[in-house]
Amino acid sequence: MLFVSHLEQKFDHQTIFQDINFELKEADNLVILGKSGCGKTTLLNLISGMIQPTTGTITLNHQNIQKPTSDIAFILQNFGLLPWKTILQNVELGLKIKGISRQERRQKAISILNTLEIYNRENDYPGTLSGGEQQRVAIARAYAMEPKLLLMDEPFSSLDALTREKLQDTLLNTWQKIKVPYIMVTHSIEEAAFLGKKIAIFSGKPATFSKVFANVFSGNTRYRNSDQYYQMIKKIRSYMEQNW
Numbered sequence: 001m002l003f004v005s006h007l008e009q010k011f012d013h014q015t016i017f018q019d020i021n022f023e024l025k026e027a028d029n030l031v032i033l034g035k036s037g038c039g040k041t042t043l044l045n046l047i048s049g050m051i052q053p054t055t056g057t058i059t060l061n062h063q064n065i066q067k068p069t070s071d072i073a074f075i076l077q078n079f080g081l082l083p084w085k086t087i088l089q090n091v092e093l094g095l096k097i098k099g100i101s102r103q104e105r106r107q108k109a110i111s112i113l114n115t116l117e118i119y120n121r122e123n124d125y126p127g128t129l130s131g132g133e134q135q136r137v138a139i140a141r142a143y144a145m146e147p148k149l150l151l152m153d154e155p156f157s158s159l160d161a162l163t164r165e166k167l168q169d170t171l172l173n174t175w176q177k178i179k180v181p182y183i184m185v186t187h188s189i190e191e192a193a194f195l196g197k198k199i200a201i202f203s204g205k206p207a208t209f210s211k212v213f214a215n216v217f218s219g220n221t222r223y224r225n226s227d228q229y230y231q232m233i234k235k236i237r238s239y240m241e242q243n244w
Helices: 040-048 087-097 102-115 131-144 161-178 189-195 221-225 227-243
Strands: 002-011 014-024 029-034 055-060 072-075 149-153 182-186 198-203 208-214
Touching: 002 040, 014 029, 014 040, 014 198, 014 208, 029 040, 029 189, 040 072, 040 149, 040 182, 072 131, 087 102, 087 131, 102 131, 102 161, 131 161, 161 189, 161 221, 182 189, 189 227, 198 227, 208 227, 221 227
Parallel strands: 029 182, 029 198, 072 149, 149 182
Antiparallel strands: 002 014, 002 055, 198 208
């Protein structure tokens, strides 16, 4: 699936991060926790192909990632929706660029919108939706492309606590149905513990994956109320307090 090997990135002769190595298998996921400015978003940009690493390799299904590809979808913090296009047009956008017929892309867009519980809103505009609904549309647009990998850069950070938890549930339920592996960056220990089957702590100068937690009990929405969930939060918090 995804292999990241000996990744290093420098800007103006300063090493931002180094020796990043990990593998992401099909139906797997990874959540990355780290301080502001440590290079988390830069790492996602490298994996997406938007920029190239100083050294190291990134391969997806044995193909080197050297430029953006429709096999990798990227969900941003600010939703990234086009306000002058309807919900349907936003979700269809990537499919239209790929040359998918109008009928087929409409069917795919409506289907994924329904999966994400956006019903009968396809002719509305993003400005009429709540923040949570807009992010559901952004997720729908990503999944409509049938990507091999989904990248998310703090996708829920601008939302209120309850909306954030509902969207975490939605993401997890959708992942269970569609099984597209994802990598998410977040500042929230609770979010990482809930959504990550693997949780990487990105720390140090230069930054690296100083610790990777295996979160074997995660994977369904009931996990949020389990003892294992709270134990995982405590383990992550304890490590970060001692090694931050």
